Amino acid sequence: MFKQWFCRCEALLEIELEGPMLVKSGIASLDGPDAAPVLTLHGTEGQAQPFIPGSSLKGVVRTHLERIARGLRPHSVCIPYLKSRDRNLPGGEGDCVGCGFQLQEVQKHLRPGDAYRQSCAACRLFGSTRHRGRFSFSDAYPKTGPMKPVTEVRDHVAIDRFTGGAAGGLKFDAEVVAKGIFETRVVIENFEAWHLGALAIVLADFEDGLIAVGSGTSRGLGQVRGRVRELWIDTIREMPTLAGVAQFAREEAGQYGWSTWAPNPEIPLPANPLRQGLRYRYPLDEAWRDKNLGALIPGFGGFLAERDWLNGIHALVAARGGNHP
Numbered sequence: 001m002f003k004q005w006f007c008r009c010e011a012l013l014e015i016e017l018e019g020p021m022l023v024k025s026g027i028a029s030l031d032g033p034d035a036a037p038v039l040t041l042h043g044t045e046g047q048a049q050p051f052i053p054g055s056s057l058k059g060v061v062r063t064h065l066e067r068i069a070r071g072l073r074p075h076s077v078c079i080p081y082l083k084s085r086d087r088n089l090p091g092g093e094g095d096c097v098g099c100g101f102q103l104q105e106v107q108k109h110l111r112p113g114d115a116y117r118q119s120c121a122a123c124r125l126f127g128s129t130r131h132r133g134r135f136s137f138s139d140a141y142p143k144t145g146p147m148k149p150v151t152e153v154r155d156h157v158a159i160d161r162f163t164g165g166a167a168g169g170l171k172f173d174a175e176v177v178a179k180g181i182f183e184t185r186v187v188i189e190n191f192e193a194w195h196l197g198a199l200a201i202v203l204a205d206f207e208d209g210l211i212a213v214g215s216g217t218s219r220g221l222g223q224v225r226g227r228v229r230e231l232w233i234d235t236i237r238e239m240p241t242l243a244g245v246a247q248f249a250r251e252e253a254g255q256y257g258w259s260t261w262a263p264n265p266e267i268p269l270p271a272n273p274l275r276q277g278l279r280y281r282y283p284l285d286e287a288w289r290d291k292n293l294g295a296l297i298p299g300f301g302g303f304l305a306e307r308d309w310l311n312g313i314h315a316l317v318a319a320r321g322g323n324h325p
């Protein structure tokens, strides 16, 4: 993976519960990977408190962006857990074998940058078995004070009442968080400009309540609303306008296949950035966010349209002597 540091984007995101969020329940085992228990109890000051693991938030956001990507452009992202072609999946999506499994076929013949360059948009952002992604989420801990989380144990009858779903005669007790506000930090290291488009979509969809968190979301649990509290861009050089990693390291851009997509017109960064060590830090306030985040959103669809991911990765595997899984 690329070792130099050029730029980074960090968002502080508040996630407020709008309905009960499932902590642990018998429901989880019926829902498959979607419903692994994502909320656990974390001990501080002798008292257990719920928190949302960053890995769970990353999973939820990845799935959300994958759905959007498939809607914008079929076969534009892989199915990360799909190990070989599945003719039974509708719309030819069964051709979209996980990037990690495709690249594994030619593992010994990969050159630096190959794995990232040939990976789909989702694997570029969130990683695969071949490389780390650029997005990370910190564990989301609850706010204290009057908004501190309240957990309750409910039986399956109570669960049925608030989901309207059928419990199928199952007996279980479920622990839910009834209210609370959690806070996570979303970081994208060495972002490409279109990554910020993906982030802008995620932040907007959290704000619109379109992303659910926790177990049992298919049953209507885990409805949340997000709020961006802070947003920063850090860069290694002072920059008058927003630019992605391709602008900082033009020589490597081809090797890693960094997109040169940039918002048009260019988006100015605030003057007089803060200095933090060698970094320049640009705090992006609410007025800046309201004005500019929307202009980044087309970058996500633009990247999908610019790359023919599936044919590209097939061509790489064939060129290096591998077979399509």
Ligand SMILES: [Zn+2]
Pocket: 077, 078, 079, 080, 098, 099, 100, 119, 120, 121, 122, 123, 124, 128
């Ligand atoms: Zn992929």
